[in-house]
Amino acid sequence: MTTIYINNQQVEVPEGSSILEAAQQIGVKIPTLCHLIGHEAQGACRVCVVEVEGAKNLVASCATPVAEGMKVTTNTKLVRQARKFVVEMLLSEHDGDCKVCVRNEDCELKQLAYELGITDLRFEGEKTHRFIDDSTPALVRDSGKCIKCRRCVTVCCEVQGVGSLFPQKRGFQSTISPAFNEDLSHVICVQCGQCSAVCPVGAIVEKDHISAVWKALDDKSKHVIVQTAPAIRAALGECFGYEPGTLVTGKMVTSLRELGFDAVFDTNFAADLTIIEEGMELLTRLKTILVDKKEAALPQFTSCSPGWINFVEAFYPEMIDNLSTCKSPQQMFGALAKTYYANKIGKKPEEIIVVSVMPCTAKKFEAQRPEMTQNGIADVDYVLTTRELGKMIKQAGIIFRDLPDGIMDNPMGVSSGAADIFANTGGVMEAAIRTVYELVTGRELPTEHLHLEPLMGLEGVKIATLKLTDTLAEWKFLEGVEVKVGVAHSLINARKLIERVQKGEVFHFIEVMTCPGGCIGGGGQPRFTDDSVRLKRISAIYKEDEGKKLRKSHENLQIKQLYDEFLGKPLGEMAHHLLHTHYHSRN
Amino acid sequence: MINENSHTQYDVETDEELMNHLNNIIQECKNKPGMLIPILQQTQKLYGYLPEFAIRKISTELQIPFSEVAGIIGFYSFFSTKAKGKNVIRVCQGTACYVRGGKDLLSAFKNVLKVGVGETTKDKKFSLEVSRCFGACGLAPVITINDEVIQRVKSSSVAEIVKSVED
Numbered sequence: 001m002t003t004i005y006i007n008n009q010q011v012e013v014p015e016g017s018s019i020l021e022a023a024q025q026i027g028v029k030i031p032t033l034c035h036l037i038g039h040e041a042q043g044a045c046r047v048c049v050v051e052v053e054g055a056k057n058l059v060a061s062c063a064t065p066v067a068e069g070m071k072v073t074t075n076t077k078l079v080r081q082a083r084k085f086v087v088e089m090l091l092s093e094h095d096g097d098c099k100v101c102v103r104n105e106d107c108e109l110k111q112l113a114y115e116l117g118i119t120d121l122r123f124e125g126e127k128t129h130r131f132i133d134d135s136t137p138a139l140v141r142d143s144g145k146c147i148k149c150r151r152c153v154t155v156c157c158e159v160q161g162v163g164s165l166f167p168q169k170r171g172f173q174s175t176i177s178p179a180f181n182e183d184l185s186h187v188i189c190v191q192c193g194q195c196s197a198v199c200p201v202g203a204i205v206e207k208d209h210i211s212a213v214w215k216a217l218d219d220k221s222k223h224v225i226v227q228t229a230p231a232i233r234a235a236l237g238e239c240f241g242y243e244p245g246t247l248v249t250g251k252m253v254t255s256l257r258e259l260g261f262d263a264v265f266d267t268n269f270a271a272d273l274t275i276i277e278e279g280m281e282l283l284t285r286l287k288t289i290l291v292d293k294k295e296a297a298l299p300q301f302t303s304c305s306p307g308w309i310n311f312v313e314a315f316y317p318e319m320i321d322n323l324s325t326c327k328s329p330q331q332m333f334g335a336l337a338k339t340y341y342a343n344k345i346g347k348k349p350e351e352i353i354v355v356s357v358m359p360c361t362a363k364k365f366e367a368q369r370p371e372m373t374q375n376g377i378a379d380v381d382y383v384l385t386t387r388e389l390g391k392m393i394k395q396a397g398i399i400f401r402d403l404p405d406g407i408m409d410n411p412m413g414v415s416s417g418a419a420d421i422f423a424n425t426g427g428v429m430e431a432a433i434r435t436v437y438e439l440v441t442g443r444e445l446p447t448e449h450l451h452l453e454p455l456m457g458l459e460g461v462k463i464a465t466l467k468l469t470d471t472l473a474e475w476k477f478l479e480g481v482e483v484k485v486g487v488a489h490s491l492i493n494a495r496k497l498i499e500r501v502q503k504g505e506v507f508h509f510i511e512v513m514t515c516p517g518g519c520i521g522g523g524g525q526p527r528f529t530d531d532s533v534r535l536k537r538i539s540a541i542y543k544e545d546e547g548k549k550l551r552k553s554h555e556n557l558q559i560k561q562l563y564d565e566f567l568g569k570p571l572g573e574m575a576h577h578l579l580h581t582h583y584h585s586r587n
Numbered sequence: 588m589i590n591e592n593s594h595t596q597y598d599v600e601t602d603e604e605l606m607n608h609l610n611n612i613i614q615e616c617k618n619k620p621g622m623l624i625p626i627l628q629q630t631q632k633l634y635g636y637l638p639e640f641a642i643r644k645i646s647t648e649l650q651i652p653f654s655e656v657a658g659i660i661g662f663y664s665f666f667s668t669k670a671k672g673k674n675v676i677r678v679c680q681g682t683a684c685y686v687r688g689g690k691d692l693l694s695a696f697k698n699v700l701k702v703g704v705g706e707t708t709k710d711k712k713f714s715l716e717v718s719r720c721f722g723a724c725g726l727a728p729v730i731t732i733n734d735e736v737i738q739r740v741k742s743s744s745v746a747e748i749v750k751s752v753e754d
Contacts, residue, residue: 163655164654
């Protein structure tokens with residue numbers, strides 16, 4: 001441990017910690033526009049400068065390791081002047097108009113300029129070259145607003161292992177861009193939007209669907225329905241000042257109804273359906289191998305997370321067969337809304353508009369995939385991020401905090417706790433095992449609160465094994481089989497897990513969620529998401545699950561009704577047609 | 588395709604031969620750390636510039652993101668992603684050369700060759716580039732034509748220099 005003094009206050013930190021980390025430990029605030037906790041310092045923005053006794057110059061606190069007895073001051077005239085100057089220089093080339101900027105509400109640069117007391121622009125310098133890249137369905141880049149902090153580069157390379165973005169050129173000409181300043185659509189980008197979640201300014205944002213949704217709501221000839229993903233209820237409150245991890249399910253439902261949606265449904269309903277289809281798919285693959293002695297791709301990969309699908313298509317096309325053929329819950333919901341639900345209310349599919357609220361930007365990409373249509377009609381029409389829904393509620397003048405709790409509509413509004421936990425890393429796997437174990441053995445999963453402890457939490461790669469004994473007659477071929485499952489979240493960890501599979505380690509089922517923490521940490525969630533926020537949202541989701549009487553997907557009566565009235569049986573012809581899809585190489 | 592660039596290592600080679608050379612360059616270096624820049628240098632020497640397919644190949648084989656390789660190429664003015672002319676003229680714009688007439692000298696080359704910086708004449712005889720310093724500040728302003736350094740160049744003699752190279 002190393003002892004240093006910050007503003008005369010003693011603090012002890014592990015050797016090699018930065019001054020910034022030491023300051024955070026004792027609650028001394030040092031601003032930074034580039035640093036991300038847990039990642040190597042960039043030292044790019046120079047806003048975090050502090051004075052160190054005996055040092056010739058001010059030092060960047062994010063990139064300076066502590067030394068025994070170091071005396072640091074964070075609030076001196078020199079420091080204040082330097083920070084102000086740095087931000088003034090950033091503002092001088094920042095080509096953005098704060099009055100009409102999409103990041104007005106939570107722009108870190110604007111907030112810092114305010115905190116540093118910058119009230120006029122002293123330097124009218126040349127502006128950054130501005131170009132707009134709206135070539136992808138999910139993200140929009142505005143180079144004029146970019147302050148080159150490189151946070152997006154850090155998440156794209158180190159968290160996701162994708163590497164779409166990197167500094168190009170040098171000096172004043174430098175931009176943070178795909179190779180050779182190409183459009184994002186011309187390079188590999190999985191559309192996860194983690195870049196947009198960490199960008200301190202409005203240089204990368206999700207593609208706006210708010211205007212299209214307002215237009216649909218204003219069109220009285222359309223029946224406009226909405227589905228909300230499991231992760232929204234644990235994060236939407238943050239848009240209205242609630243603490244991270246506050247569950248706002250009931251207020252969310254009421255707010256959607258007040259926005260004018262004709263029906264408010266739950267993606268969770270489709271998550272329960274996914275468990276039935278995906279669980280049966282896994283059992284079928286096992287049966288193909290063990291009983292029919294034929295080939296089937298194992299381990300089966302989950303297919304709920306569209307960024308992960310894009311990742312497999314681009315980097316591991318040889319493993320596409322391992323992906324479950326199940327559409328994601330968003331797309332299953334859309335396909336049913338325009339068939340099963342449309343029949344029930346006597347509407348044609350083209351009269352129904354399906355809007356999703358997702359914690360995700362890649363869902364915007366997924367919704368426009370040509371595979372996700374029936375007779376040329378998209379399953380899902382528009383996808384709002386959690387942040388976009390927050391904005392719409394404010395635009396409508398709805399006082400969110402004052403809303404009474406509402407409940408979802410039928411027949412696609414009931415869901416089990418197993419569906420809730422789709423939002424957390426490890427959740428889909430746990431939900432699937434709750435059902436598959438019980439189906440095969442006739443007994444409830446014998447774990448505390450039905451949880452699978454080894455699959456919970458923020459460890460990057462998680463593994464669990466489960467031995468199947470006393471199986472029912474139909475599943476005798478699984479007697480004594482030790483099922484091994486793996487879970488990874490953030491794509492760099494998915495890479496690690498895939499490499500283990502490719503080296504020959506045997507797994508039966510693997511869950512991958514693109515974003516750190518799972519969907520609760522999605523690229524479309526309220527800013528700013530760090531591990532402490534992730535953990536709070538995760539525990540809120542488990543609370544939602546544990547608070548329900550209905551904890552297992554196969555006990556959801558609305559799902560039983562759906563099969564009885566419409567789909568027939570799991571993996572049946574109708575299910576195959578509406579709920580399953582295929583993927584292709586993008587390499 | 589016949590490669591006609593005089594400043595490449597190999598004068599006449601087929602695509603296949605070039606590709607074999609590229610493979611050798613990559614295989615020799617790929618498992619040593621910090622070899623990206625030497626590989627790019629050798630590749631540029633091979634082709635006369637860095638073709639996109641070669642950059643993609645290097646990125647894949649070294650498992651370095653394409654954007655990162657492109658970023659490094661863009662950072663160094665020595666690297667070029669465009670095919671160059673038979674002769675490459677580099678005009679130094681380092682501090683010493685700049686203050687001793689380097690700026691006017693560059694304008695003179697632009698006028699005589701009728702191309703901008705980074706461009707190649709229509710007849711593919713000349714490419715014009717700027718450089719930051721050749722370490723010959725005492726001889727400012729300095730230019731290089733291919734590997735030859737020419738010192739204390741006057742704007743008035745630019746046309747003559749170009750003609751002498753053409754002949």
